[in-house]
Amino acid sequence: DQQVKQNSPSLSVQEGRISILNCDYTNSMFDYFLWYKKYPAEGPTFLISISSIKDKNEDGRFTVFLNKSAKHLSLHIVPSQPGDSAVYFCAASARDNDMRFGAGTRLTVKP
Amino acid sequence: DVKVTQSSRYLVKRTGEKVFLECVQDMDHENMFWYRQDPGLGLRLIYFSYDVKMKEKGDIPEGYSVSREKKERFSLILESASTNQTSMYLCASSLSETQYFGPGTRLLVL
Numbered sequence: 001d002q003q004v005k006q007n008s009p010s011l012s013v014q015e016g017r018i019s020i021l022n023c024d025y026t027n028s029m030f031d032y033f034l035w036y037k038k039y040p041a042e043g044p045t046f047l048i049s050i051s052s053i054k055d056k057n058e059d060g061r062f063t064v065f066l067n068k069s070a071k072h073l074s075l076h077i078v079p080s081q082p083g084d085s086a087v088y089f090c091a092a093s094a095r096d097n098d099m100r101f102g103a104g105t106r107l108t109v110k111p
Numbered sequence: 112d113v114k115v116t117q118s119s120r121y122l123v124k125r126t127g128e129k130v131f132l133e134c135v136q137d138m139d140h141e142n143m144f145w146y147r148q149d150p151g152l153g154l155r156l157i158y159f160s161y162d163v164k165m166k167e168k169g170d171i172p173e174g175y176s177v178s179r180e181k182k183e184r185f186s187l188i189l190e191s192a193s194t195n196q197t198s199m200y201l202c203a204s205s206l207s208e209t210q211y212f213g214p215g216t217r218l219l220v221l
Contacts, residue, residue, distance in 0.1 A: 009151070032208045043115070043201055043212030044154070089153060093208055098144070098169065103153035 003027045004092050006102035013109050019077040021105050023090030026071065030092040030100075035064060035075045038087045038104070047088075048075070080109045114138070115213035117202050123219045130189040132216050134202030142205045143185035145169075145177065147198040148215070154201065160185055192220045 005024045013019045021035075031052040036044035050057040050064045050073070057064050063076045077084055090102040118133035136143065142161050146154040146169075156169030158177040166177050174196060178186045185204075189196055197220045203210040 004153075006153075034209065036212075041120075041215070041217075043203075043214045046209050046211065049209065091154075098156055098159055098167075099208075099210060100156075101146075101154040103151055 002103070003030075004090055004100045004102040006088075006090055006105050008105050009103070010106045010108070013080045013107065015082055015109055015111050016079045019075075019080045019084065019107055019109065021075040021077075021088050021090075021107065023073045023075075023102055024071060025073075025092050025100075027092070027094065027100075028071070029094040031095060032093045033064070033066060033073050034091045034093075034099075035062075036089040036091060036101075038089060044089055077107075080107075082109050082111050085109050115202060115204055115211055117200075117213040117216050119216050120214060121217050121219075123221065124189075124192050125221055126193060128189075128192050128220075130192050130218065130220075132187040132189075132200055132202075132218070134185045134187070134204075134213055135183055136185075136204035136211070137183065138204065138206070138211070139182065140204035140206050140211075141182070142210075143179065144203040144205075144210060145175075145185065145187045146201045146203065147171070148201055149198050157187065192218075194220050196220050 034049040035047040038044040087104045093099040144159040145157045160179045176188045202213040
């Protein structure tokens with residue numbers, strides 16, 4: 001039972017444009033959400049997070065939006081750069097519980 | 112700067128062998144985790160530990176065991192490796208919600 005779903009396995013975007021990665025979850029107890037970025041042959045690195053008390057968190061070119069009623073979050077990258085090409089994992093956790101990850105979306109930013 | 116290291120980047124083992132994957136973190140984190148990553152399935156939790164000598168099963172513990180004798184070290188053990196355990200294994204540690212990952216061990220079981 002996958003509680004965190006990333007329905008797009010891949011996304012291709014032109015350099016300078018906006019990248020939007022989506023994530024849906026089913027467990028209403030989740031109260032903390034994270035995005036990780038993973039390059040080949042490396043471990044995932046933490047990118048940005050959001051608590052359920054917020055609906056938006058911004059860090060430079062990266063913004064995460066949370067829609068609790070729809071159980072949906074998204075990661076916006078603008079402007080996209082070729083170095084952003086990686087696999088992005090969405091993750092969610094509930095208080096005192098372990099984290100659940102989505103299957104990942106491979107982003108390709110074309111020069 | 113958090114550092115999580117894993118003993119091997121690449122490993123090739125034969126079916127039936129006992130395999131040890133070691134993970135060490137240098138940030139005095141209480142929590143440590145073992146995941147495997149497979150295409151289309153994302154990261155799946157195998158085992159985790161919130162304290163020394165403590166372990167909890169994750170979503171896919173079958174065929175694996177763990178050991179946490181010291182706070183900084185969390186070992187994953189494949190008692191008798193099988194071909195369906197060929198995967199990328201990722202260790203992580205955390206103090207709160209954010210987990211920090213090691214570089215991963217790509218294991219091939221022949």
